Structures are given as structure tokens and as C-alpha cells.
Amino acid sequence: MGLKFHNTLTRGVEEFAPLTPPHVGLYCCGPTVYDFGHIGNFRTFVFSDVVRRYLEFRGFSVNHVMNITDVEDKIIRRVHETGQTLAEFTGRYTDAFLADLASLHCLPPHHLPRATAHIDGMIQLISRLMERGIAYRTADGSVYFSIDRYRKSERWPGCACHYGQLVNLNIDDQRQTERVASDEYDKDNVADFALWKARVPEDGAVFWPSPWGDGRPGWHIECSAMSMALLGDSFDLHLGGEDLAFPHHEDEIAQSEGAGGLHGDIAGKARPFVKYWLHGAHLLVEGRKMSKSLGNFYTVRDLVGRGFSGREIRSLLMSAHYRETFNFTLAGLDGSRTALARIDECVGKLRERAAGTTAPAAPALLQAFTEAMDDDLNISRGWAAVFDWVREQNRALAANELDAARAAAELAAWERIDHVLGLGAKATDEAPAEIVALAEARVAAKKAKDFAKADALRAEIKAQGWVVEDTPKGPKLKRA
RNA sequence: GGCGGGGUAGCCAAGUGGUAAGGCAGAGCUCUGCAAAAGCUCCAUCCGUCGGUUCGAUUCCGACCCUCGCCUCCA
Numbered sequence: 142m143g144l145k146f147h148n149t150l151t152r153g154v155e156e157f158a159p160l161t162p163p164h165v166g167l168y169c170c171g172p173t174v175y176d177f178g179h180i181g182n183f184r185t186f187v188f189s190d191v192v193r194r195y196l197e198f199r200g201f202s203v204n205h206v207m208n209i210t211d212v213e214d215k216i217i218r219r220v221h222e223t224g225q226t227l228a229e230f231t232g233r234y235t236d237a238f239l240a241d242l243a244s245l246h247c248l249p250p251h252h253l254p255r256a257t258a259h260i261d262g263m264i265q266l267i268s269r270l271m272e273r274g275i276a277y278r279t280a281d282g283s284v285y286f287s288i289d290r291y292r293k294s295e296r297w298p299g300c301a302c303h304y305g306q307l308v309n310l311n312i313d314d315q316r317q318t319e320r321v322a323s324d325e326y327d328k329d330n331v332a333d334f335a336l337w338k339a340r341v342p343e344d345g346a347v348f349w350p351s352p353w354g355d356g357r358p359g360w361h362i363e364c365s366a367m368s369m370a371l372l373g374d375s376f377d378l379h380l381g382g383e384d385l386a387f388p389h390h391e392d393e394i395a396q397s398e399g400a401g402g403l404h405g406d407i408a409g410k411a412r413p414f415v416k417y418w419l420h421g422a423h424l425l426v427e428g429r430k431m432s433k434s435l436g437n438f439y440t441v442r443d444l445v446g447r448g449f450s451g452r453e454i455r456s457l458l459m460s461a462h463y464r465e466t467f468n469f470t471l472a473g474l475d476g477s478r479t480a481l482a483r484i485d486e487c488v489g490k491l492r493e494r495a496a497g498t499t500a501p502a503a504p505a506l507l508q509a510f511t512e513a514m515d516d517d518l519n520i521s522r523g524w525a526a527v528f529d530w531v532r533e534q535n536r537a538l539a540a541n542e543l544d545a546a547r548a549a550a551e552l553a554a555w556e557r558i559d560h561v562l563g564l565g566a567k568a569t570d571e572a573p574a575e576i577v578a579l580a581e582a583r584v585a586a587k588k589a590k591d592f593a594k595a596d597a598l599r600a601e602i603k604a605q606g607w608v609v610e611d612t613p614k615g616p617k618l619k620r621a
Numbered sequence: 622g623g624c625g626g627g628g629u630a631g632c633c634a635a636g637u638g639g640u641a642a643g644g645c646a647g648a649g650c651u652c653u654g655c656a657a658a659a660g661c662u663c664c665a666u667c668c669g670u671c672g673g674u675u676c677g678a679u680u681c682c683g684a685c686c687c688u689c690g691c692c693u694c695c696a
Binding site: 331332359381383388421468470475480520521522538590608609 | 627632633635642643644645646653654655656657659660661688691693694695696
């Protein structure tokens with residue numbers, strides 16, 4: 142059986158068949174850079190990293206695109222407040238975001254388009270929508286997408302003109318929420334969304350010229366323009382957090398297909414904007430919805446500041462299936478640390494046994510892991526395969542059943558798996574010379590059967606922040 | 622009000638119409654001068670509640686309870 146994904150578009154699990162194998166175009170909605178990303182944001186980004194890595198593991202050639210939203214309402218407000226330029230302000234948070242991504246062992250996406258670098262494409266899309274009569278300009282110079290005209294418009298290949306593909310909604314019978322009711326804009330219909338927002342004094346220097354006057358793009362059109370510019374008008378995978386399914390992704394479909402694509406390919410080839418939509422669930426923190434007032438709002442930096450490593454955070458974020466709400470806890474991070482140590486220990490022993498020998502990867506672990514991940518990325522089952530393998534290797538090592546060649550084969554298998562999990566080796570920490578000297582003195586005391594002195598030296602080492610463990614090959618020093 | 626997820630051991634979390642993966646925590650054992658670390662073993666007669674279908678249901682159906690998300694710019 143092949144790889145399967147749950148597609149929000151069809152609300153079911155489907156065989157993954159890319160448009161032009163072995164190439165896969167993958168777009169994930171990236172961050173809006175107005176603050177440091179929190180652990181919930183990064184669950185989605187780690188998820189997209191795992192999708193990319195697993196596709197590569199399965200032999201696909203992935204073009205991974207993640208946008209950086211660097212112009213948006215909150216950003217403009219903060220720029221206005223801080224007196225910085227747009228580039229200064231967003232540059233700082235973009236750098237922080239990329240650093241956090243790296244600390245979580247996420248591979249850098251192949252392209253990280255900035256919205257401000259794709260204004261032309263957005264204007265082009267809006268122009269096409271205006272030409273087709275699906276968009277309209279209001280008195281203040283803003284441009285909106287008319288859902289009504291889109292739905293009533295003549296259908297053409299590649300565009301079903303159906304609004305409500307990702308979520309079941311009866312848009313004629315929507316409850317008026319407070320946000321809608323308080324909307325001040327001059328729109329034909331409350332459900333219409335902005336494609337272009339006319340310049341207002343508070344925007345300061347943040348504006349671009351357009352056929353409709355100075356202004357800036359709406360949020361949804363940014364992703365349509367960037368994804369189609371880099372992946373073509375029709376591509377394989379579009380990922381994001383579950384909250385983006387509506388309205389953000391729904392609007393992307395409407396705009397992109399309504400415009401016939403950025404290059405006119407959607408209509409020409411009768412292909413949809415995106416073939417598979419994958420949405421990652423949110424997480425709770427300590428059992429509650431994450432919020433600053435509850436004190437359970439963590440950025441990656443907060444957790445690193447508490448002494449957790451990126452790989453520990455990453456492995457916890459990867460512990461549950463991506464479509465399930467996951468409860469992220471500090472106790473869980475401690476658990477990840479212990480569990481990773483178990484893997485590290487086993488891999489370390491295999492490496493020792495293999496002693497530099499190389500061999501083709503042993504099949505058992507690869508097969509069990511692939512079976513799990515092929516099933517809509519069932520990573521919990523994937524972890525089970527890994528830990529079953531760890532137990533089996535430990536047993537075989539203890540029973541002296543592994544020669545160098547077999548150890549090397551198992552190690553090769555693990556390395557392929559780790560290329561998907563992205564855990565890497567744990568950071569090793571060399572003890573300073575004075576600590577090593579104390580440990581050596583302790584070995585001498587032990588040899589002389591002066592255990593009182595040996596224990597005193599162990600206490601001394603501990604007081605200096607190190608732990609000494611006796612192994613068959615002599616003492617091992619670890620940071621306390 | 623509409624739509625969509627969930628409720629599985631102390632905690633996290635897979636899964637299946639035929640009798641419950643994995644991780645953490647806990648217990649026992651091995652190793653050790655003692656430790657530590659590590660390893661091995663054990664650890665849910667039970668899957669929110671109540672009904673129904675079935676030879677058999679945690680798994681299917683119905684009702685109910687609880688919980689989370691979306692319903693116009695929030696991953």
C-alpha cells in the first residue's frame with residue numbers, strides 16, 4: 142500500500158498521487174512576523190517539516206515553500222507604535238522565527254517568500270478578478286472579492302465557483318457574529334473579503350501603488366500569489382493550522398481559481414488550485430487553551446530558557462497524530478527527555494558495536510515505520526515501531542547476538558528513520574580538565590579500595606555540577 | 622444557532638467487529654564496593670454514560686453527558 146493523506150477537500154483519507162511525480166509542490170502558511178512564535182505555531186511548522194521529510198524519505202523530490210507574512214494589520218500597528226520601518230520591524234521577527242525553526246531541527250524550506258516581494262503578483266491576481274467581474278472597488282479605493290458574484294459566475298474548467306469547499310457551511314444562513322456585525326467597511330456583502338485595502342493615515346509609509354489607488358494587499362491574496370508564483374497555478378499540497386481552513390484557505394481557493402491562476406494555467410489545464418489540503422490541529426498547554434493570562438503561553442525561547450533542548454521540544458510536538466488536539470505539558474517535556482535518552486543510549490551502543498563498519502539498512506524497522514507513516518502520518522505508531530526496535534536491539538546487544546555487520550545494518554536503518562524524525566544526535570558535553578582529574582583520582586581510590594575517599598570525590602564532582610557514572614570502560618562524566 | 626474534532630491506565634497517546642500499541646511515571650530483578658546510569662520483566666477483565674444491532678462492541682447505530690475548535694484576517 143502507498144502513502145495516504147487525509148484531504149480536507151474530500152474529508153477523507155486518500156492515496157497520495159502528485160500531479161507530476163516524483164516532484165511534489167508543498168506550501169505551508171508561514172508566520173506573520175509581528176512577535177515571537179509560540180509553541181502552538183511551531184506545532185504546525187514541525188508538522189510541515191515532517192511531511193516534507195517523510196515525502197523525501199519516500200523518494201519524492203519536494204519543493205517546500207513557506208511564506209513570511211510581513212505586511213498585515215497587526216504589523217502595521219506595531220510599526221506605527223514603535224516608529225521603526227516595516228523592514229526593520231519584520232526583519233527582527235523573521236530572523237527570530239528562522240532561528241527558532243532551526244533550533245527545532247526543521248529543515249529550511251526551499252523558498253521563504255516575503256509578501257512584500259510579491260505585491261506585483263497580488264495586483265495581477267486582483268486585476269484578473271476585476272476583469273472577470275468577481276471583484277469590485279469601493280469608494281475608499283479598497284477592492285473586495287464578491288462571494289455572491291463568484292458563486293453565480295459562469296463555471297469554467299478548473300473552477301467550480303463553489304464557496305465552502307473546505308468546511309461545510311451554508312453561507313446564506315450564517316449567524317452574525319460580533320465581529321461581522323461591527324465591521325465598518327463599505328462592502329456589498331458582509332462575507333466579502335478584502336483583496337486590496339486602501340491607504341489610511343495610520344499606514345504611514347506602508348503602502349504600494351495600484352490601479353485602484355495606494356494601499357496594501359489583503360491577507361488571503363498574499364498566499365495565493367506567493368504559492369502560485371513558486372509552485373505554479375496548480376500544486377500538490379497546501380498545509381496550515383486547522384483554524385486557517387476557514388476563511389483563509391477557502392478564500393485562497395476562491396481567489397486563485399476565480400482568477401484562473403496567476404499564469405492562466407488553472408483554466409487552461411482544468412486543474413484545481415491545490416490537490417491535497419492538510420490541516421494540523423491545535424494544541425492545549427497543561428490541559429487548557431494556551432493564553433497569556435493563564436500563564437501557559439510558551440514561545441520556543443521560553444522553553445529553551447527553562448533548559449529544554451530543541452530536539453526535546455520537537456519530539457514532544459511530534460508525539461501525537463497531527464489531526465488530533467494535543468496536550469503539551471512540561472511534564473511531557475521531561476518524558477521526552479527520558480525517552481530520547483533511551484534511543485540515544487541504544488544508538489550509541491550500536492555505534493560502538495558497529496565500530497565503523499558499514500552495511501545496507503536492515504529492513505524491519507524501516508518497514509514498520511513506513512507502514513505507520515503511510516497511514517496518514519500515524520506518527521504515534523511510528524514511535525511505537527522505533528521503541529519496539531530499541532527494545533529488540535538492547536536485547537540482542539545484551540545477548541551478544543549482534544556482530545559489527547548487523548549492528549551497522551541496524552544503525553543504517555535508524556539513520557534513515559532519523560532523517561524523518563530529525564532528532565539528530567544529542568549534544569555532547571566535554572568535561573573540563575579539573576573534573577576529569579577528580580574522576581581519575583576517584584578511580585585510583587577505588588582501586589585502593591578506599592571507598593570513603595571515592596565517595597567524597599564523587600560528591601566533590603557533583604558539587605561542581607557533574608555526575609560520574611562507572612561503566613565497564615571506566616568513568617563517564619555527564620552534566621548534572 | 623450551524624459545522625467539525627475529542628472523551629482509552631496516575632499522565633501523554635495509538636488502535637481494532639473477536640477480546641487493548643508505544644512513551645512517561647510506578648514496582649520487581651540484573652549489573653555495582655555502594656551508587657548512578659543502563660537493561661530486562663511486570664503494570665487497563667477494560668476503552669465517557671445508557672440503550673440497541675450482533676454468537677461477540679471499546680470498535681457499528683441511537684440518545685445523553687462532558688470537552689475542544691471554526692463560523693470573516695487566530696498555527
